[in-house]
Amino acid sequence: MKDTVKKWLEEKQVDMFLGYKMVHGHALPYCFQADRLDEVDDLVVSRERYSLEKMATHIAAVYPEMKIGMLARDCNQRALKVLDIWDQLKKDSVTTFNVNCCPSPLKNHGDCSYLEPSPVGPVKVELGIDNNMSVEHAEHLDQKERFAHWMYEFSKCIKCYGCRNICPVCFCKDCSLEHPELIRSGGALPTEVPLFHLVRAAHMAGRCIDCGLCEDACPMDIPLRLLYRKVGSSVSDLFGYRPGIDEGKSPFNLIGDAPTTEPRPI
Amino acid sequence: MTNSIEEIEDAECIFLIGTNTSEAHPLIARRVMRAKEKGAKLIVADPRMIQLARFADVHVRQRLGSDVALLNGMMHIILKNGWQAAEYIANRTEGFEEFEETVMGYTPAKVEAITQVSIRDLEQMAEYYAAGSPSALLYAMGITQHTTGVDNVKSCCNLAMLCGNVGVRSGGVNPLRGQNNVQGACDMGCLPNVYPAYQPVTNEAAREKFSKAWGRELPGNAGLTITKMIPAMLEGTLKGLYVVGENPVLSDPDAHHVRSAFAKLEFLAVQDLYMTETACLADVVLPGVTCVEKSGTFTNTERRCQLLTQAIKPLGNARQDWEIISDLSTAMGYEMKYQNSEEIFEEMKQLTPSYAGMSYERLGLDGLFWPCPNSEHPGTPYLHKDTFTRGLGKFHPIGYKDPAEMPDAEYPYFLTTGRMFAHFHTGTMTRKSAHLHHEQKTGYVQMHTGDAKKLGVKTGEMVRLSTRRGEVEIAVVISDMAQEGTFYVPFHFAEASANVLTNSASDPVAGIPEFKVCAVRLDKIVHGENRK
Numbered sequence: 001m002k003d004t005v006k007k008w009l010e011e012k013q014v015d016m017f018l019g020y021k022m023v024h025g026h027a028l029p030y031c032f033q034a035d036r037l038d039e040v041d042d043l044v045v046s047r048e049r050y051s052l053e054k055m056a057t058h059i060a061a062v063y064p065e066m067k068i069g070m071l072a073r074d075c076n077q078r079a080l081k082v083l084d085i086w087d088q089l090k091k092d093s094v095t096t097f098n099v100n101c102c103p104s105p106l107k108n109h110g111d112c113s114y115l116e117p118s119p120v121g122p123v124k125v126e127l128g129i130d131n132n133m134s135v136e137h138a139e140h141l142d143q144k145e146r147f148a149h150w151m152y153e154f155s156k157c158i159k160c161y162g163c164r165n166i167c168p169v170c171f172c173k174d175c176s177l178e179h180p181e182l183i184r185s186g187g188a189l190p191t192e193v194p195l196f197h198l199v200r201a202a203h204m205a206g207r208c209i210d211c212g213l214c215e216d217a218c219p220m221d222i223p224l225r226l227l228y229r230k231v232g233s234s235v236s237d238l239f240g241y242r243p244g245i246d247e248g249k250s251p252f253n254l255i256g257d258a259p260t261t262e263p264r265p266i
Numbered sequence: 267m268t269n270s271i272e273e274i275e276d277a278e279c280i281f282l283i284g285t286n287t288s289e290a291h292p293l294i295a296r297r298v299m300r301a302k303e304k305g306a307k308l309i310v311a312d313p314r315m316i317q318l319a320r321f322a323d324v325h326v327r328q329r330l331g332s333d334v335a336l337l338n339g340m341m342h343i344i345l346k347n348g349w350q351a352a353e354y355i356a357n358r359t360e361g362f363e364e365f366e367e368t369v370m371g372y373t374p375a376k377v378e379a380i381t382q383v384s385i386r387d388l389e390q391m392a393e394y395y396a397a398g399s400p401s402a403l404l405y406a407m408g409i410t411q412h413t414t415g416v417d418n419v420k421s422c423c424n425l426a427m428l429c430g431n432v433g434v435r436s437g438g439v440n441p442l443r444g445q446n447n448v449q450g451a452c453d454m455g456c457l458p459n460v461y462p463a464y465q466p467v468t469n470e471a472a473r474e475k476f477s478k479a480w481g482r483e484l485p486g487n488a489g490l491t492i493t494k495m496i497p498a499m500l501e502g503t504l505k506g507l508y509v510v511g512e513n514p515v516l517s518d519p520d521a522h523h524v525r526s527a528f529a530k531l532e533f534l535a536v537q538d539l540y541m542t543e544t545a546c547l548a549d550v551v552l553p554g555v556t557c558v559e560k561s562g563t564f565t566n567t568e569r570r571c572q573l574l575t576q577a578i579k580p581l582g583n584a585r586q587d588w589e590i591i592s593d594l595s596t597a598m599g600y601e602m603k604y605q606n607s608e609e610i611f612e613e614m615k616q617l618t619p620s621y622a623g624m625s626y627e628r629l630g631l632d633g634l635f636w637p638c639p640n641s642e643h644p645g646t647p648y649l650h651k652d653t654f655t656r657g658l659g660k661f662h663p664i665g666y667k668d669p670a671e672m673p674d675a676e677y678p679y680f681l682t683t684g685r686m687f688a689h690f691h692t693g694t695m696t697r698k699s700a701h702l703h704h705e706q707k708t709g710y711v712q713m714h715t716g717d718a719k720k721l722g723v724k725t726g727e728m729v730r731l732s733t734r735r736g737e738v739e740i741a742v743v744i745s746d747m748a749q750e751g752t753f754y755v756p757f758h759f760a761e762a763s764a765n766v767l768t769n770s771a772s773d774p775v776a777g778i779p780e781f782k783v784c785a786v787r788l789d790k791i792v793h794g795e796n797r798k
Binding site: 023024025026120121122123124128155156158159160161178180185186187188189190219220221 | 288289292293295296299300302303304305316317320321630631632686687688701704705706707712743745747
């Protein structure tokens with residue numbers, strides 16, 4: 001891997017390479033460049049992950065000609081596909097070095113930290129939602145109970161926007177979460193329950209690639225991945241479309257009038 | 267904090283008093299919530315219905331400024347039931363008998379009358395706190411910003427010692443501090459009475475040590491606290507002021523009084539990132555650098571010293587704070603010459619025992635907790651393990667005192683001030699962020715539905731709030747977070763400044779002003795009226 005990355009940089013196949021550098025025992029996202037080639041020796045693949053493609057999107061927005069190299073697991077690959085479909089980061093501008101997801105006892109080519117889920121406390125199981133629950137399991141809960149449990153989870157929200165900010169496929173210039181007519185701003189915490197999270201969930205339809213970074217980032221351990229998985233399964237059932245896996249445009253990627261919250265004549 | 271943030275997750279009981287943790291210290295709230303979800307009991311004592319109160323096993327809304335009575339009441343019940351840690355008290359503390367005598371005077375009925383907390387809730391709090399092994403106590407400005415601030419803190423310590431919770435992992439007495447480096451600034455002696463590591467300026471040996479290191483004779487008397495500087499400026503005994511990274515015109519109580527004091531200064535220099543309200547009054551403004559433009563260390567609320575690495579070159583004509591101070595000192599006749607912040611750190615640690623074992627190399631990414639006395643020492647995540655700093659932990663008998671100003675016929679409501687989640691302090695930084703501005707554009711007075719009905723005001727309506735110090739026009743927000751009879755105003759907003767209203771009466775020992783309690787009146791604004 002290190003030799004390949006060095007070669008790419010030396011031969012100007014890429015202008016930069018986004019990966020992880022080991023710094024004082026932590027693998028941190030890092031931009032490797034040709035003028036500091038020896039740093040590539042510190043390039044690592046570890047359990048740590050970050051949406052490198054989001055950084056790439058930001059870089060490409062400022063430097064459209066930049067050839068970006070990137071370390072990519074499966075989730076990064078899915079995100080890159082979505083970003084290409086939505087014209088945020090064209091696939092020609094990114095060269096990936098593909099690596100396996102974290103090896104684990106369950107699967108040798110798998111699903112990072114989620115293959116060894118951390119235990120969830122008894123009170124969370126009783127009042128909230130076990131983050132490791134499957135969509136099928138969640139759907140079998142009694143509806144009233146299910147509602148109460150989700151409301152418990154949402155009412156923990158501290159409105160840090162971490163779920164949005166880390167999301168590799170959140171790229172809208174005007175975010176609905178900051179639309180004053182959709183979500184009340186200001187005042188106290190929690191944010192508007194459950195609207196904030198439902199608005200975000202709706203916008204994940206046809207886009208979420210199930211990387212789970214949102215849930216990793218959530219300081220309050222809200223089971224966002226489960227929520228968006230449900231949204232994803234609805235899209236898959238209704239339209240037969242799986243973002244990041246299936247080719248072609250998302251069913252929501254239709255050209256039409258500019259969206260508005262104004263009521264329209266029917 | 268006596269204990270580290272991470273440890274909170276493993277407490278069996280968490281007692282939050284005077285801290286709106288999820289809004290002001292969100293990542294500490296994460297630990298509280300995790301502990302709760304693992305099965306810890308959560309006690310919240312806050313007059314307002316804060317977010318974490320929703321998750322509390324018991325939430326009490328004590329009357330503003332009644333914390334000493336509340337804590338004494340809990341301790342009374344603990345002692346009555348024999349729930350105290352008798353062995354710990356015998357082996358590790360002193361002054362228990364005198365303390366016990368005082369606490370026994372705080373019967374549940376008496377405490378209920380002062381605090382408006384029901385006896386049942388009081389008993390529940392006492393039981394949960396005493397049963398936790400360990401129980402962590404967390405507090406913030408709701409405890410300290412009172413004329414009885416020191417009494418409140420001592421009462422928290424009494425409670426923690428009574429149940430043997432100091433010197434154990436996941437327990438402790440944990441003040442949550444407001445700024446990323448306020449602990450570090452205090453550690454470095456940015457206080458009027460101590461050198462770095464809290465070595466008193468009045469101590470001859472300490473003074474000699476610093477005199478020797480710095481090559482100058484040093485004064486043996488303590489300087490002025492900020493609350494003492496204001497009257498000294500008015501009297502003309504303090505003529506020049508150099509303000510670094512602070513915005514007292516907005517953050518200090520009784521803002522009109524503060525402004526008139528600043529007007530009397532012969533010379534004012536302000537070093538800041540932006541043209542703050544205080545910088546606008548300055549003769550000289552020195553542009554400092556933001557956190558991404560500098561290297562150095564920050565020591566946070568859990569005593570963790572962390573290394574900061576410069577990401578970009580300073581913008582415009584901004585300069586490193588240490589460069590400005592060095593040049594100023596050199597110009598004034600005391601030469602300071604350093605190559606970088608690391609050289610200053612190396613000098614500092616020679617004189618600061620609690621940092622002596624640290625170096626930039628050792629700090630790495632995770633930092634180190636002080637005390638870290640030598641280069642092999644792993645740092646100290648929790649304090650007072652086998653012994654207290656003074657040897658035995660001292661119980662203080664503390665009696666309840668009223669706040670300096672209580673509501674009366676003329677000013678019939680309580681006013682309390684604080685922070686809201688979207689902004690930081692006087693908003694000098696956060697109000698420049700478009701995203702945070704979107705969250706909260708200006709100030710407001712939060713009040714209970716019952717009070718709003720009585721006064722005939724609606725959400726969004728501009729009203730006039732007046733105290734004996736001044737008046738502001740401000741928009742109403744009706745919220746059941748507020749306690750009936752108590753208004754709440756966040757202090758981030760210069761145009762609706764809470765500190766025009768607040769009382770500068772301060773704690774006799776620490777000098778901290780009573781931002782959390784004063785008496786206020788609300789008047790509707792009638793169109794066309796003449797302002798009085």
